[in-house]
Amino acid sequence: MPIFFGRRIACKIAAALIAGAALVAGVGAAGAENAKLRFAYLLADSDLPILVAQKNGDFAKAGLDVELTEVQGGPAVVAAIASGSADVGYASPVPPINARINGINVKMVMALGHEVDPDKKFSWLIASQASGIADLAGLKGKKVAVNANGSLCVLTLSDHMAKAGLKMEDVELVVLPFPQQEAALEQGAIDATCTVNPFFSSIAKNQAVGVKILAEGVLADEREPVLNDVIFATDDFIAKNPDTLKTFGKVIFETRQKLLADRGAMEAAATEFLGLTSEAAKDFKLPVVKPELTISEAEVQVLLDAMKRAGMLTQEVPVKDMVSNMAP
Template structure:
């Protein structure tokens, strides 16, 4: 089973196509030598998905936090972990977003990466992932026995947590067909009846309610709350060779997170300005919960979940997966 799972790295994260900004960057490798904030700016490329979860990049850029830290940051839109992790390995980006399972899968397959900040989560009070159905007779996990359930990708946090939620709700996983379907395509598939349930992410959860569909559960937070799911990663080698740059980059991101926590409207403004989501929908949808002091032990939940699914076969130390000052 382990060898089979090694082939799934390219499907670790969502292709959130409705949120992608126009235009992509070149692939020239920038200079990454350490320097002080008052020296020549350090050029960095950051691979990310232009979605609400990673809105802190826009705030750090717009508020001048990267510039104040002596960093010239280029945000490079990418499709997900299958593109970002190889880009980290090659050095074409210095930092890149990843969900928890992306880092675990990479390390399990011998790729030396770690989180420099593990900062995005959701809670029972503010879930951003939900199970959405059209058929009113489906009201629980057990009602999905023999049905088709869509997640955005396989072997990522969404797929793993959907299976945990179904298992917790008494569903028979062997009877359920799991289908990979990008978030923007899930609503149409439900409407057409080609799937029976979808594991959706905001803003698609909120827009589905407006389309008359039903939410039957919050499949992340009903299993684990708070549920820390993603952050920004770099290679172990880059972190070791550029500690000052890493420190300054993380401090700039943390200032943006502080802004969001002080006034959530700042986050909504950045999302509305940098995505194609209707501003009315941005005002209504749930936001992620961002934190600058996530305990590395939070990764243990995902390690245990990966072992439950047979994705990893060796013990991983959660503290080795998250950089600490």
């Protein structure tokens, strides 16, 4: 026994410290090759074309070296980009807006999904039958779940409640990840929630919940298409690699067109990449309203106004600092 901590203890400790330092010093900056694009995303329906394109080698064929990193939640995507672990990211528009307001230099470069009246809706406010909530006004004093703070869901809830004359303080807010919401509704732990697919279609089929749809869509007013999913990048990357971004967008666009034209391929991809059961994949829809990926300052301004009404904006930043259209 004393042999282990005998003569060589100094070496061992030194080795441990060096190993620790090496771990901390870790990976340095990667080589700055133009065609390299590191993409951080949270798993959602809109990613599907990107995942399919990567698997089929479409990015490589277009001369891009795309590296995909999946993370949990919009703030984590921003964190990945801000820390230099990724160049480009996908999330709902709220995290990049929040990031810009707080001094993180990212801009939205493409739109991946929209919602519009009457039936292209991809987020829902729902209540369980047991809660006795019949309409938006009925939310007053109830337990309502959102998936995360500072998320699109918070905006959804506050915008619709404002229409019914309610404020956020009128409900008891619970932060609960999407996967737990169905059980929480059925067990009566929450009365209402904001949800997206595939969870919505699962809850809608659940007789025990007896779902009551209170509102559809992120904003109460969706006569014009409302931005739902965006791709964003750092100012630095946009300035240095405009062509890379354009090629990236072009490949996404083409893959998405192919998927939209081929229902079988779409369902197969939803099963493979989103992990859906083949049954759930039958209900799968891409949130596509406009075929092209163009993003405009006007549609971001709509969201900014809504966030301002909801009290989600801590300070004002001009919309031109938030958007830089890079769609092909």
